[in-house]
Amino acid sequence: AQKVTQAQTEISVVEKEDVTLDCVYETRDTTYYLFWYKQPPSGELVFLIRRNSFDEQNEISGRYSWNFQKSTSSFNFTITASQVVDSAVYFCAQSGGTGFQKLVFGTGTRLLVSP
């Protein structure tokens, strides 16, 4: 069975601080995908990134970076120099790689960035 754990319920930082959101996943699939989504107060899920299980290369996109480590089943998300607009709930999710695919989400981490 698939499971995603986001142990951090809420994180508060001051603008310009760096912050890392943790994600630990469980799966028996050899092929799978990992995701991060942002959910602002409006409620719509905003896709941030997708990684497949065969690609452990870390990725950087502007102030965002992701660290994927299969050895620890983790897919952590770092925001560098946080901004007030980063305030939102962030979800880590997982999907199987073949056949029937559904997204399994973690419980989310609420990030509050204050000025």
Added chain:
Amino acid sequence: ETGVTQSPTHLIKTRGQQVTLRCSSQSGHNTVSWYQQALGQGPQFIFQYYREEENGRGNFPPRFSGLQFPNYSSELNVNALELDDSALYLCASSLARGEPIYNEQFFGPGTRLTVL
């Protein structure tokens, strides 16, 4: 290209009533998945429809049912509403090609259901 749309945006019902939520998939997509997101929780998979048939189901009771139409739009029906059904209901559409690749899911804005 039109994105995923859902209607209505908000809905208030009373316990025991029935509700129908609607989702129009993105143009060209043949698969629709429905998720329930209770307050303070992550979205949970309800079921998925592929070419008008239920393709998979999460841990939800039979009073949650769905339909997919020939144009690939979809409905989520919930009978005998309970207070715990209050949630944001999200639908996501994708294009399943029958290949061993990930089929990107595009989410709609959601319908917020309140059961009193």
